[in-house]
Amino acid sequence: MEALVPVITTDRLVLRGHTLADAAEQAQLWGDEEVTRFIGGDPSSPEESWSRLLRYAGHWHMLGFGYWAVEERASGRYIGCAGFADYQRALTKDVTGMAEMGWTFMPAFHGKGYALEAVQAAQAWAAEHLKRPVFCMINPENQPSIRLALRAGFTADGEDQYHGRPVNLYCYQAA
Template structure:
């Protein structure tokens, strides 16, 4: 568990399912990830189990992020291995991710939480190159990436969508 001034980052638990389902089906939140397509309960259940399993299999993964004061779930962030099959310049490296509920937008939660997750990862796993992909129209996420030290190094197609490839060097 990691604590910041306003947030708690912890591995996911099964009780996160309904909140994760709500975020995964919010068209505004998912507009740049799934283009607003609805996720089934099965899809979200598998995502939750994937998030939990990362910790067991790899010793790191995606954290659930909760507000320290209210205890309310606000999103996810962390570094994982999603096996995206995007090539040798991407796949072998830990991939950063962040997705936040609409009620967490515009508060700096993504940057605060992702910074904490990256600091933890660097301390636990050693500073190394990390990567992420972002929809070119997602200015907010690109802004978070830049604040974390990511720079664009390429472009590619992922599941039929054009995405930008970013890297963060140690």
């Protein structure tokens, strides 16, 4: 499956396809309360993290885009994930045909510029390969993620509700 996913190398990062070897780190990432407090509010169980890992692979296989595992080049350590999905979100805004961009990083790597570096690398790939508009939705209390989206060129596109919780929507034109 990894061969379907392009490898992107930046100064400090490698974005690559997820593998089964990432399952433990994926569970650690999504099981962390600090990581999930603005993403649904509850840490994911190992079972939920496993399903997410399989969804990442499935996106690449079925749609030709998806999430990359992000590792630090210097250490080879899995530090998070970033990429695109089509989750068929039930939002008031019609997002049909759009790709949803997201990013999630281990708390030890917050505030170091890794997320912006990964997002910009993914956006560069998208400009060439992803021929659809991109949006992201962010909890309005998640100020670091909002700042990241704005720095990465997203523009505010209103408010919505997802599973009864408020979200801010942002758009980015990849093509």
